[in-house]
Amino acid sequence: MGIRFIKLATIYFLIGIGLGIFMEMAHDHALMGVHAHINLVGWVSMALFGLLYHYFPQLANNKLGKAHFWLHNLSLPLFMLGLGFLLYGNESLLLLVIVGSNVLAISVIVFVVNVFKNLKVDTS
Ligand code: HEM
Numbered sequence: 177m178g179i180r181f182i183k184l185a186t187i188y189f190l191i192g193i194g195l196g197i198f199m200e201m202a203h204d205h206a207l208m209g210v211h212a213h214i215n216l217v218g219w220v221s222m223a224l225f226g227l228l229y230h231y232f233p234q235l236a237n238n239k240l241g242k243a244h245f246w247l248h249n250l251s252l253p254l255f256m257l258g259l260g261f262l263l264y265g266n267e268s269l270l271l272l273v274i275v276g277s278n279v280l281a282i283s284v285i286v287f288v289v290n291v292f293k294n295l296k297v298d299t300s
């Protein structure tokens with residue numbers, strides 16, 4: 177699962193900097209919030225999750241780890257899509273922002289619980 181997280185993270189990186197370049201070229205920074213979160217929650221955070229899940233398999237091989245993976249990867253794109261519309265003044269997808277951001281926050285809680293519960297000091 178660590179590797180899957182890292183591979184998906186690189187896709188967010190590509191989209192994130194692509195959006196940054198578009199924003200520069202178009203002289204339109206309206207989507208800065210989407211750009212910032214795609215880069216930080218998509219690329220940086222997911223790359224970190226990937227490294228953690230890879231180096232500490234005890235985090236990956238349990239229900240909390242799997243729930244975290246799916247909650248994060250389902251909520252973030254929906255959140256970003258809704259936020260993109262919202263930042264351009266279109267509120268028709270506001271529900272995606274509300275549901276997406278809350279599910280993302282829940283996924284963070286699941287991650288924290290997983291770390292505290294299953295990350296143990298290796299004494300071997
Ligand atoms: C080719 C690469 C990139 C380009 C062209 C680019 C472009 C931009 C632009 C145009 C803005 C809006 C600035 C403003 O209106 O004040 C911005 C903001 C931001 N970018 Fe990027 N960016 C790039 C890569 C990244 C990466 C890799 C990250 C994070 C890992 C990142 C994180 C951010 C953040 C956090 C903000 C918001 C800053 C604030 O709150 O003032 N960017 N970027």
Ligand code: HEM
Binds near residue numbers: 212
């Ligand atoms: C449930 C998750 C999150 C929600 C609902 C959320 C929401 C927000 C909101 C409402 C803003 C203010 C935007 C504005 O004033 O236009 C913001 C800004 C920001 N957030 Fe988050 N955030 C979340 C997670 C994160 C995480 C995990 C990071 C970093 C790893 C992050 C980094 C930033 C940065 C750098 C800014 C300033 C750039 C900007 O104004 O767009 N956020 N966030």
